[in-house]
Amino acid sequence: MTSFMLTDTTAGKISAQLTHLRHQMGAPAVGMVLTLVVVTDERDQYDAVRAATEAAREHPSRILVVINRETDEANRLDAELRIGESTPGEVVVLRLYGELTAHADSVVSPLLLPDTPVVAWWPGEAPTVPSEDPIGALAQRRLTDAKAVPDGIRTLASRAKGYAPGDTDLAWARLTPWRSLLAAAFDQPVGKIKKGVVEAAAGNASAPLLAAWLTERLGAPFKVADSNGPGLTSVRLSLAEGGELTVARSDARLATLIRPGQPDRHVALARRHTSELLAEELRRLDPDEIYAAALKRLAKTYKA
Structure with missing residues (x-):
């Protein structure tokens, strides 16, 4: 596994360094089938990255991990690049500081693999309407996890109103x-x-x-x-x-x-690990109409 740190960097420098590392290792980007953008915090990033890299064994991916840090610091972007870490793809851990935390999409956009699907995943707290989030707007599929929040049932019911094709939740994959x-x-x-x-x-x-x-x-x-x-x-x-x-x-x-x-x-009928749930969701990139119908029915029942 090759790892490389970049401090106070830019998306352009990250992209150039990824190209250099791939050539150095003889591992071209050809073969990666999607970009997985993981929006998490520092506390949960280890488990999220591990689940994403395990899922990437089935779906070779460029994994972009977005971690928003202190907003009151000067604008800065730090990056950790990992290639060959138990996955045929790439992992880029992005730590954003200052006002940059409000513009994560501008950092992520230049790093997306061209002509491949984009999947956004929030392992913890997620936007109320994922499709209207700047990162969510870049993605064809948007994955949330109601299990990670205190009142997951209320959270699921509230998402029915803002549902957009491509939304799903790992609570559904568990079923x-x-x-x-x-x-x-x-x-x-x-x-x-x-x-x-x-x-x-x-x-x-x-x-x-x-x-x-x-x-x-x-x-x-x-x-x-x-x-x-x-x-x-x-x-x-x-x-x-x-x-x-x-x-x-x-x-x-x-x-x-x-x-x-x-x-x-x-x-x-075993309970499954997060990596298995994630791998299942990455197998289908079309809208899940059955989930949408169940979600809307749940919202009606919850209101009742």
Whole structure:
């Protein structure tokens, strides 16, 4: 791994140094498929960079990490360039000072890979309307994480009003295995669903999103109930003909699918790391209309 520090620098000097380092290592930029812009703070940057570099093993990327530092200092841009750090792409950690913190887009724009998609990710606090943020406006996809804020459910509900195609949240990606398993449960006829309940640890942002998706898809009311966790623990669907179809998970690794009149079935349903969630989201760069519908349904339920 090659690392190079630039203090009180410019975007032009950073770009020139990246070119020099690539030639030095014999690692051209050809093959990188996107630019991932990570907007974070100093406290969370280590975990964010690690997750981004792990995701980049599947999606070779130029990773631009934007960290806003002290606003009352003189304008300054410091950069740390890393090439070959367990990823086929590049990592550029940008620390902005002074008034430059309000113009991060002017620093990021010259460093975007030409003719490739741009994805923006806020691992912690994120703009209320990501698409109207200067960094978000540069991106085709905008990733937030409701789990990282104190009231993730309220945050998700509020984002419905400012939703723009390309927005998504890692709370939705956490539901992919649950949604796949529930969809597979309908491979055999189960009859009409009367109602349902999603059980999860209190405050889990994914739970009401899953309930909203199920309500939207099945046309039956689903509510959320608290459990001891961790995370999502069960989904119970009441059948109109009697009985329940249940997916229950108690150890964050395995789930049990319970259907009336059939033997219980054990399936893998492990909780996933942030890098896996991020890699999943980077696989699709088109708008997620199913997420949009679930988000709007969640907002209506939350207001009610």
